């Protein structure tokens with residue numbers, strides 16, 4: 024196991040992220056909603072930089088009790104989106120939204136004093 | 144646990160560059176030794192609207208030139224050039240669509256279009272790319288035929304002079320103003336010998352049947368020149384049937400097959416392959432499943448209705464199998480044997496030509512072909528470059544520089 028320096032905690036504010044080159048791997052480290060998440064930066068689709076796209080909430084259809092469609096809205100579930108073609112991933116699990124059998128490798132993030140590390 | 148020195152990067156969109164955006168593509172290209180063999184992209188795009196100021200200067204009619212320039216100064220209001228309703232960049236999720244304007248290119252005198260194009264070509268491992276326009280893919284739906292003719296001619300002249308004459312790695316199948324058969328013929332006549340013109344292209348969304356007698360002399364000329372005619376797919380949300388769809392995924396998935404299925408059906412049923420046996424015909428950006436499906440549909444009915452297509456001497460699929468197909472957006476079923484059957488159906492080893500469609504939202508990398516388990520190395524190299532080099536008459540020397 025190895026720990027790779029990500030950032031000083033103060034330099035990685037909520038909403039920010041870093042891409043860590045850890046040997047042959049690239050890892051996206053997100054700081055979001057008070058928590059840290061780290062995933063492989065290689066998209067399950069074509070290997071694009073999965074962690075380098077926008078963050079956006081899940082889009083949901085609004086279906087009434089009578090099963091009629093009433094428009095769309097954003098839910099609370101946050102996704103990050105691979106910028107190459109748009110594969111979306113759940114920020115808290117790394118699961119691919121289009122096919123939950125697929126997910127990005129997840130890494131542990133640790134804080135030591137003022138420093139944030141990712142563990143491989 | 145050890146702490147290892149490492150590289151950390153911030154996401155800084157102000158630093159956007161195509162090379163950075165495609166760093167993983169370059170890594171794939173290196174890992175697969177793409178530097179060792181020829182890769183040709185038969186369907187790549189630029190955003191010609193970014194160069195409209197230059198293109199408009201090539202419009203020959205002073206009246207149309209004046210009107211088009213005037214209307215282009217009022218973006219967001221009614222314009223003389225039609226565009227298309229749609230959400231290609233997925234609400235900003237495809238970041239390069241917005242970020243590309245921030246890209247800095249070297250101040251070495253090259254056209255920005257050329258510099259940006261060569262950058263993604265090198266990253267993917269592409270030696271030559273066949274360039275097509277983007278907004279002009281919808282120009283065949285313009286209600287004023289003379290605007291299609293004028294803008295198409297201006298674009299073709301601009302492309303030949305400013306891009307193709309300057310950069311040998313870029314070629315094009317030039318836009319034919321198909322809604323005016325005489326202008327279509329003149330386009331082939333006037334531009335057929337220009338540097339980098341490897342064929343001619345019809346944008347598929349339009350309402351002119353390909354078997355109209357008015358086009359026969361154009362097909363004959365293309366056959367004589369040995370240059371392919373291609374049909375570049377796109378969607379149209381104005382189409383009566385497609386108007387029933389309510390999401391971009393629907394109109395895109397169907398539209399890109401729909402128009403090419405109609406043109407292909409007309410082409411085959413009316414016996415054009417018998418009338419122009421040497422004319423190379425290519426179908427672009429419809430993926431592959433449509434051909435697999437249409438071959439079976441037409442063959443099935445043909446056996447019962449030969450009197451509907453008496454010019455045919457063989458089954459429809461046998462003619463279709465002699466045409467050319469670009470690969471993107473290549474469907475990848477979970478079961479690879481389905482894709483393998485599709486490849487067999489279209490004689491992929493000699494008839495399939497890899498394409499990226501970059502920088503559009505659903506682009507493919509060469510890996511979509513190179514990583515297929517059922518292809519031989521020779522078949523992969525044919526599809527990725529050798530087939531296109533043969534059809535276009537390209538030099539087969541590897542000229543890219545993968546970073």
Ligand code: FES
Nearest residue numbers: 066068069071105
């Ligand atoms: S590589 Fe990530 S969406 Fe295609």
